Amino acid sequence: MVVKVYGATYAACPQRVMACLFELGFQFDLIKIDLQSGEQKQPQNLLRQPFGQVPSIEDGDFKLFESRAIIRYYAGKSASQGGTNLLGETLEERALVEQWMEVEVNNYNPLIYTMVLQLVVLPQQGQVGDMELVKDCKGKLEKVLDVYEERLSKSKYLGGERFTIADLTHLPNTRFLMEEGGMEDLIKRRKNLHNWWLDISSRPSWLKVMDLPK
Amino acid sequence: MATIKVHGNFFSTATLRVLASLNEKSLDYEFVPVDLRSGEHKKDPFLSLNPFGQIPAFQDGYLNLFESRAVTRYIAHSYAGDGIPLVSSDAKKAAVEDVWAEVEAQRYEPPAAKLTWELGIKPVLGMATDDDVVKAQEAELAKVLDVYEARLAHSKYLGGDAFSLADLHHLPTLKYLMASPVKAVFEARPHVAAWVADIMARPSWQKVLAC
Numbered sequence: 222m223v224v225k226v227y228g229a230t231y232a233a234c235p236q237r238v239m240a241c242l243f244e245l246g247f248q249f250d251l252i253k254i255d256l257q258s259g260e261q262k263q264p265q266n267l268l269r270q271p272f273g274q275v276p277s278i279e280d281g282d283f284k285l286f287e288s289r290a291i292i293r294y295y296a297g298k299s300a301s302q303g304g305t306n307l308l309g310e311t312l313e314e315r316a317l318v319e320q321w322m323e324v325e326v327n328n329y330n331p332l333i334y335t336m337v338l339q340l341v342v343l344p345q346q347g348q349v350g351d352m353e354l355v356k357d358c359k360g361k362l363e364k365v366l367d368v369y370e371e372r373l374s375k376s377k378y379l380g381g382e383r384f385t386i387a388d389l390t391h392l393p394n395t396r397f398l399m400e401e402g403g404m405e406d407l408i409k410r411r412k413n414l415h416n417w418w419l420d421i422s423s424r425p426s427w428l429k430v431m432d433l434p435k
Numbered sequence: 436m437a438t439i440k441v442h443g444n445f446f447s448t449a450t451l452r453v454l455a456s457l458n459e460k461s462l463d464y465e466f467v468p469v470d471l472r473s474g475e476h477k478k479d480p481f482l483s484l485n486p487f488g489q490i491p492a493f494q495d496g497y498l499n500l501f502e503s504r505a506v507t508r509y510i511a512h513s514y515a516g517d518g519i520p521l522v523s524s525d526a527k528k529a530a531v532e533d534v535w536a537e538v539e540a541q542r543y544e545p546p547a548a549k550l551t552w553e554l555g556i557k558p559v560l561g562m563a564t565d566d567d568v569v570k571a572q573e574a575e576l577a578k579v580l581d582v583y584e585a586r587l588a589h590s591k592y593l594g595g596d597a598f599s600l601a602d603l604h605h606l607p608t609l610k611y612l613m614a615s616p617v618k619a620v621f622e623a624r625p626h627v628a629a630w631v632a633d634i635m636a637r638p639s640w641q642k643v644l645a646c
Contacts, residue, residue: 271582272542285530287537294530301526313498316509323502326540328487368486 224249227269228276229256230433233337233393234288235276239433240392241292243426244307245299249278251433289322289390296386307386318380321372321387325394328365332358333394333402341401359404366407366414373413378421388421392430396422439464442484443491444471446559448551448607449503450491451643455606456507458639460518466646504540507600519639521600532594535586535601539593542582546575547608555611569617577620580627587626592634602634609635610644 224242226249228235235251242249254260254275262273269277270286277286285291293308300306309315336358339350372379380387395418399405409415421427439457441464443450457464469475469490477488484492485501492499493506495513500506511521523529549572553564586593594601609631612618622628634640 271585272538272579283527283530285534287534287541290530290533290537293533294526297526297529312509312513315512316498316500316505319505319508320500320502323505324487326504327502365487371486 222281225252225279226250226276227252227254227266227278229253230430231435232256232275233397234274236393236396236430237288237390238276238278238291240389240426240430241295241307241386243429244389244424245295245305247295247299289326292386292390307384307389309380309383309385314381314383318385318387321379322390324379325387325390328368329362329391330394332362332365333397336402337397340403359407362404362407366411370411370414373417378417384421384424388417392421392427396431438494438496440467440494441465441491442467442469442481442493444469445646446556447490448548448611449489451607451610452503452604453491453493453506453510454643454646455603455640456510456521456600458642459521459603459637460510460514462510462514462517504536504600504604507603511600520597521603523595523597523599528595532599532601535593536599536604538579538582539601539604542579543576543605544608546572546579547605547612550576550615550617551608551611554615554617573617573620576617580620580624583627583630584624587630592630598634598637602630606634606640606643 224247226235226238226242228238228251230236230239230251230253239249239251254266256275260266261270261275266275266277267273269279269284272286274286276288276291277284278291285294296307300308309318336355339352339355343350369379376382378384378388379391395408399408399418408418439462441450441453441457443453443466445451454464454466469481469492471490475481476485476490481492482488484494484499487501489501491503491506492501493509494500495509498509500509507521515522515524523532549568553569553572557564583593590596592598592602609621613621613631613635621631
């Protein structure tokens, strides 16, 4: 069964899902939602995602939204079928994977999301971004990245010695920092963090996502 | 001696989230108060438990965790056989519950946390509430609760037929918001109002409030 993913190749949350499906070898079709014209807010998409966002998936009759719930589901499906395990082997390992997924939600994503809004989205809409806010976010991000650096000095990946969804979930936002965000120095100045980024961003699954036509 | 320790304080919504899940599972634990006023959470030894300097921090034997929603998930899975189930044993049902747990964290929590701060915590600390923030966040919350109303019209709980973490995660902010003028936003939506009343009446939650 080919999974239908509704979204766009250049949007962070759909990228999270697509990277995971590539990693796990689950085939999917991307059905493009035109974000520039606000298609995600139209009634048809609201049936798939009541908050008017992307991505959502359809796997036969089974439907989900929220990228992190989607990757958890497929990671669990793969692991339980004896396939690639991106969740963690033991209960303790899985708990640490969950912990770093939550860190991404609470300590990482909000700062990056705010910066994307100010640096990319508002200018695209002809408005001026708040550079003071960006500066404030960057300052907070420095402290957060110090914690990541410390973690990665003791552990090859965020959840432990294996690549898991805890690392994968960071790919889209970190790519933004390194590229349009113009903040690659935040990563490059931190040796372990930089090595981790080079490792996870060179995985075939992520390279495939990056190669998808815009 | 309890192997489970929770380091936090009773004002903290994140701490209460963990305590609620422990109570649903009828698990014993030791509560270790953290003195936020003196900045205990920003110094060692607390930083060795949560390097982000936030409460709560959680220990179960040698396992040390932080992030309340990771802790509740750990409790739900590791103690699946104890007390009340907090996650479905069916993978697809669990995924749907997880969708709504993500909704709580990504959509509900931002306005709910800001309103909790303005209306619940600031007054206790003798700080002035910012009415502009309250007005703006109330409008955001209303949009989220419109989606909840539609969901709860055909689903007993947010995640499905059974109470799960998707519902439980809301309890700590509800504690503050339902004791504030913002309760009107919940009460204006009948399915939301009924769901709030149901989950807040749970004995495990009442036990948290009695701490």
